[in-house]
Amino acid sequence: MESSVLQSRNQENLGFWIGYMVAYMAVTSFYDSYKRSLGYRFVGADMGDNEKAKISEASVENLNSLLGLATWAHQKCGHLGEKATHRWAQQRGILVPLDLIKTVILQCPVCQHEQNRHVPGMGMERGAKGQFASFSSFISTINQKKEASGNRSSPTQLVIPNNKNVRDLPPICLDVRQKQRISIDTLPPEMKAAILPEPTNPIRGRTLKDFQTDLDKAKSTGEWKAVHDFYLTTFDSFVELNTAFKRDVNASVNTIEDSRINTKFLNAVYDALLNTAQDIQKTVLKGIINSLLREWKGPRTKDDLRAYFILTQNPQFSSTTTYVIYAHLLRQIATLTDTDHHLLIHWFKKMAQKRFKQLVDRLLQFISLRLFPAKPEDFPPLAKCTWWIPSATKVLALLNAANTLCNPPLIAYTDFYNSTLDHIDLMEEYQTWQFYGNSHRFSFCQFPFIISIAAKKVIIQKDSEQQMISIARQSLVDKVSRRQKPDMNMLFLNIKVRRLQLVSDSLDELTRKRTDLKKKLKVTFVGEAGLDMGGLTKEWFLLLIRQIFHPDYGMFTYHKDSNFHWFSSFKCDNYSEFRLVGTLMGLAVYNSITLDIRFPPCCYKKLLSPPIVPCDQNIPVGIGSVTLDDLYQIMPELAHGLNELLTYEGNVEEDFYSTFQVFQEEFGLIKSYNLKPGGDKIPVTNQNRKEYVQLYVDFLLNKSIYKQFSAFYYGFHSVCSSNALMLLRPEEVEILVCGSPELDMLALQKNTQYDGYLKTDLTVRHFWDVVLGFPLELQKKLLHFATGSDRVPVGGMADLNFKLSKTETSTNWLPTAHTCFNQLCLPPYKTKKELKQKLTIAISNAEGFGLQ
Ligand SMILES: *[C@@H]1O[C@H](CO)[C@@H](O)[C@H](O)[C@H]1NC(C)=O
Numbered sequence: 100m101e102s103s104v105l106q107s108r109n110q111e112n113l114g115f116w117i118g119y120m121v122a123y124m125a126v127t128s129f130y131d132s133y134k135r136s137l138g139y140r141f142v143g144a145d146m147g148d149n150e151k152a153k154i155s156e157a158s159v160e161n162l163n164s165l166l167g168l169a170t171w172a173h174q175k176c177g178h179l180g181e182k183a184t185h186r187w188a189q190q191r192g193i194l195v196p197l198d199l200i201k202t203v204i205l206q207c208p209v210c211q212h213e214q215n216r217h218v219p220g221m222g223m224e225r226g227a228k229g230q231f232a233s234f235s236s237f238i239s240t241i242n243q244k245k246e247a248s249g250n251r252s253s254p255t256q257l258v259i260p261n262n263k264n265v266r267d268l269p270p271i272c273l274d275v276r277q278k279q280r281i282s283i284d285t286l287p288p289e290m291k292a293a294i295l296p297e298p299t300n301p302i303r304g305r306t307l308k309d310f311q312t313d314l315d316k317a318k319s320t321g322e323w324k325a326v327h328d329f330y331l332t333t334f335d336s337f338v339e340l341n342t343a344f345k346r347d348v349n350a351s352v353n354t355i356e357d358s359r360i361n362t363k364f365l366n367a368v369y370d371a372l373l374n375t376a377q378d379i380q381k382t383v384l385k386g387i388i389n390s391l392l393r394e395w396k397g398p399r400t401k402d403d404l405r406a407y408f409i410l411t412q413n414p415q416f417s418s419t420t421t422y423v424i425y426a427h428l429l430r431q432i433a434t435l436t437d438t439d440h441h442l443l444i445h446w447f448k449k450m451a452q453k454r455f456k457q458l459v460d461r462l463l464q465f466i467s468l469r470l471f472p473a474k475p476e477d478f479p480p481l482a483k484c485t486w487w488i489p490s491a492t493k494v495l496a497l498l499n500a501a502n503t504l505c506n507p508p509l510i511a512y513t514d515f516y517n518s519t520l521d522h523i524d525l526m527e528e529y530q531t532w533q534f535y536g537n538s539h540r541f542s543f544c545q546f547p548f549i550i551s552i553a554a555k556k557v558i559i560q561k562d563s564e565q566q567m568i569s570i571a572r573q574s575l576v577d578k579v580s581r582r583q584k585p586d587m588n589m590l591f592l593n594i595k596v597r598r599l600q601l602v603s604d605s606l607d608e609l610t611r612k613r614t615d616l617k618k619k620l621k622v623t624f625v626g627e628a629g630l631d632m633g634g635l636t637k638e639w640f641l642l643l644i645r646q647i648f649h650p651d652y653g654m655f656t657y658h659k660d661s662n663f664h665w666f667s668s669f670k671c672d673n674y675s676e677f678r679l680v681g682t683l684m685g686l687a688v689y690n691s692i693t694l695d696i697r698f699p700p701c702c703y704k705k706l707l708s709p710p711i712v713p714c715d716q717n718i719p720v721g722i723g724s725v726t727l728d729d730l731y732q733i734m735p736e737l738a739h740g741l742n743e744l745l746t747y748e749g750n751v752e753e754d755f756y757s758t759f760q761v762f763q764e765e766f767g768l769i770k771s772y773n774l775k776p777g778g779d780k781i782p783v784t785n786q787n788r789k790e791y792v793q794l795y796v797d798f799l800l801n802k803s804i805y806k807q808f809s810a811f812y813y814g815f816h817s818v819c820s821s822n823a824l825m826l827l828r829p830e831e832v833e834i835l836v837c838g839s840p841e842l843d844m845l846a847l848q849k850n851t852q853y854d855g856y857l858k859t860d861l862t863v864r865h866f867w868d869v870v871l872g873f874p875l876e877l878q879k880k881l882l883h884f885a886t887g888s889d890r891v892p893v894g895g896m897a898d899l900n901f902k903l904s905k906t907e908t909s910t911n912w913l914p915t916a917h918t919c920f921n922q923l924c925l926p927p928y929k930t931k932k933e934l935k936q937k938l939t940i941a942i943s944n945a946e947g948f949g950l951q
């Protein structure tokens with residue numbers, strides 16, 4: 100009994116001390132900055148003489164009790180805003196400075212809620228609580244020395260707001276689709292134009308050169324005061340940050356693209372920072388805390404945004420000890436308005452690639468370490484900082500938006516993945532997104548750029564598995580209720596085909612069993628015994644694809660200069676074969692088979708527009724917006740010609756003599772199509788050439804193949820009908836269907852199975868020596884020879900089940916392969932030289948689908 104009382108008292112004490120330290124920091128920092136700022140800036144313009152007197156005389160103790168007063172007044176008046184609280188207090192003879200009330204309000208959890216609500220769609224979920232506690236724990240680690248002196252004053256005045264009363268913050272997301280990638284183009288123009296007036300800054304006139312001189316001097320003399328003072332002043336407030344780093348204050352050039360930050364200077368200051376003594380680094384962090392505490396308020400000036408932009412680049416945030424501050428910075432940035440985000444995005448996109456990448460890495464590290472801390476004791480308890488990850492992810496979304504705006508992107512889209520994230524419970528994220536997608540629960544699925552392709556594949560497959568199971572269960576129930584005997588076959592998608600009628604049989608089977616497409620695929624060739632252990636399925640895919648894509652078959656045309664297939668525009672009465680191709684691609688994704696097909700990137704773009712089949716049959720599908728760049732990828736020569744036309748300086752009408760028509764060869768005949776009504780009579784001129792090119796591109800990539808493509812689209816989506824498709828980029832769909840082009844031969848070696856050989860056999864050792872020494876081109880050829888594709892399934896080499904088997908044939912023979920089983924058959928060659936020679940011959944001469 101007694102001990103538990105004691106314990107709870109201890110806890111109270113602890114709580115008290117933490118709160119106390121926070122208050123102490125807030126007050127001292129306020130006081131310090133107040134004193135410093137008096138030189139050039141008015142704090143709280145409406146401050147009475149009385150208050151000024153009070154402040155100027157105030158010792159730390161006095162301020163401490165003032166803070167208590169301010170807190171008390173703010174709570175008593177029912178959490179009014181800063182001015183109203185100020186007035187309320189004044190009417191009762193309580194004189195507290197406005198800035199102090201501001202500090203109190205921004206730490207008041209109840210009011211944080213109110214403030215956030217003014218920012219539409221930008222609240223933090225996962226319980227956006229605990230700012231108070233986490234700030235305090237940071238301060239307790241950074242500032243232990245202060246504790247002792249803080250002990251002096253009277254504690255009774257301090258009122259620590261009760262965290263338990265905090266309600267959840269407002270919705271994060273109005274619309275999943277919209278939020279997926281931050282789109283600035285959808286902002287109304289007046290939003291884009293809004294640029295707040297910039298306050299004038301005091302002139303300090305420090306330049307990069309001064310800074311470097313000071314730095315060099317400090318390094319040689321060991322006297323760091325000048326450098327210390329510089330950091331102290333500069334990071335003390337948003338205003339000072341602007342003063343130090345804003346470039347040509349008087350310049351009239353004012354585009355949103357230009358952050359007007361002296362980047363060189365900023366980089367130098369940051370680069371030097373990490374090599375300075377601990378006390379300088381702590382000074383900077385303290386300054387940042389002060390600014391963040393002070394600046395938590397309503398609308399932002401451009402200067403504020405500039406300060407945020409500067410602070411995000413601080414390299415100190417790579418260290419976990421600064422994460423509490425970093426989190427608060429990220430939170431403030433995440434809750435800015437769309438207009439402010441718009442500006443930040445434009446500034447981010449102007450960053451140097453290296454620094455931009457560092458920023459992304461730092462955020463990813465922050466997120467993954469918060470999820471999986473190496474040393475949990477370094478972090479506040481997870482329950483207290485559930486808003487950390489949503490905030491960081493949103494800021495990362497800004498960077499992703501900036502990256503996408505650049506053409507070409509600053510860094511690869513895969514740089515936004517972190518494989519650590521593959522270990523979170525993806526299905527839970529997915530389900531959260533499914534259930535709460537349109538409301539306010541945070542899920543990584545709202546920010547798909549962060550989820551790696553491997554993780555997305557897991558989501559899609561698990562989702563389809565669940566669909567398959569429920570379909571299978573249903574057909575089982577149906578059977579039993581009709582008193583029929585259930586048999587195992589109904590759990591599979593059984594495809595029975597004749598080799599000679601491969602395409603038509605497959606088409607019939609898939610059409611007949613269209614409700615079973617999500618079940619596990621099993622293929623039988625009529626008249627052949629054989630259990631499908633995966634080999635027959637793969638063979639079926641390989642044979643079908645080879646036949647369908649053969650140029651003589653007429654469904655696709657192969658473009659030599661680009662190496663891509665494109666849909667032929669021949670009219671036919673039945674487009675169901677295109678549907679079959681789409682279905683095959685969907686089945687390949689679900690059954691983890693990589694297909695060796697080559698569609699240009701815009702094909703996958705079209706395949707995802709829209710990513711979910713619309714309920715309304717009349718809505719066109721598979722259209723996407725196509726541009727000349729897309730045409731470049733398929734028919735580079737034609738696109739080049741059209742581009743010449745666009746940039747031609749002479750008279751287009753007289754020199755090109757074209758009309759709004761397209762000519763195409765079909766079965767040896769030249770046919771003409773009008774690009775618009777009466778197009779054969781409309782000449783292409785300098786004025787209308789843009790329209791002509793756009794119509795031309797749209798004709799080739801959309802109109803002339805519209806029926807083909809929409810059949811293909813419906814085929815694919817008849818199998819892949821998961822909402823998870825919304826998470827995918829077009830490039831990622833391609834990788835799911837065709838595999839990843841990144842080869843890791845060492846991983847292949849590690850995952851290889853042997854048949855007839857031992858891992859340690861001389862031939863096997865020779866084999867790997869040779870293969871690992873091959874140039875990439877030959878490694879790809881080897882893979883193509885053995886597996887039918889020079890790409891790897893998304894799961895990596897382990898999913899490939901590559902097998903090396905011994906053939907007891909003469910060593911005069913070349914190696915062979917069983918593509919359907921990903922098997923390479925290697926005679927036991929005696930020497931490495933012989934092996935290399937024979938292997939190279941075999942893989943170089945195998946053409947197309949190396950079926951054996
Ligand atoms: C803190 O205050 C208590 C009581 O006021 C005093 O006994 C104690 O010595 C103080 N501690 C420090 C470190 O000043």
Ligand SMILES: *[C@@H]1O[C@H](CO)[C@@H](O)[C@H](O)[C@H]1NC(C)=O
Nearest residue numbers: 299302304346347348349350
């Ligand atoms: C900016 O303009 C003000 C007044 O017009 C002038 O006093 C100041 O020197 C100018 N500053 C710079 C950096 O040119």
Ligand SMILES: *[C@@H]1O[C@H](CO)[C@@H](O)[C@H](O)[C@H]1NC(C)=O
Nearest residue numbers: 463464467468516517518519
């Ligand atoms: C992911 O984040 C962890 C932790 O920060 C880091 O160590 C790792 O290198 C990152 N991995 C990738 C692939 O970026």
Ligand SMILES: *[C@@H]1O[C@H](CO)[C@@H](O)[C@H](O)[C@H]1NC(C)=O
Nearest residue numbers: 603606607610672673674675
């Ligand atoms: C198209 O062909 C398929 C298979 O040959 C057939 O089942 C279907 O009825 C045909 N559709 C039309 C509209 O002719």
Ligand SMILES: *[C@@H]1O[C@H](CO)[C@@H](O)[C@H](O)[C@H]1NC(C)=O
Nearest residue numbers: 719722723724797801802805
């Ligand atoms: C694409 O083709 C369809 C069908 O012909 C047409 O309705 C549409 O306008 C075309 N282009 C675009 C950009 O939608």
